Amino acid sequence: MIGGEKVVCQKCGNEIGREFYIDGVAFLECGGIIIRRTDANCKQCGQDFHWVITETKLQRLIKRVLDNRETYANLR
Numbered sequence: 001m002i003g004g005e006k007v008v009c010q011k012c013g014n015e016i017g018r019e020f021y022i023d024g025v026a027f028l029e030c031g032g033i034i035i036r037r038t039d040a041n042c043k044q045c046g047q048d049f050h051w052v053i054t055e056t057k058l059q060r061l062i063k064r065v066l067d068n069r070e071t072y073a074n075l076r
């Protein structure tokens with residue numbers, strides 16, 4: 001997993017979450033959850049914020065994460 005770049009509101013710069021990439025799929029991590037689809041608003045200024053990951057990409061992403069988890073478990 002690479003990334004960790006801050007995702008900020010384009011209007012006021014409020015930090016919304018962090019962006020990560022797995023197999024070229026970008027997802028948004030925010031407060032312990034992975035967001036795949038949202039129509040939200042910046043809580044600081046009200047700016048619209050949209051984030052979408054397609055179903056196919058999400059399944060690939062989750063599979064990859066679970067595979068990695070198994071690999072790490074076997075190493076212990």
Ligand SMILES: [Zn+2]
Binds near residue numbers: 013
């Ligand atoms: Zn804002």
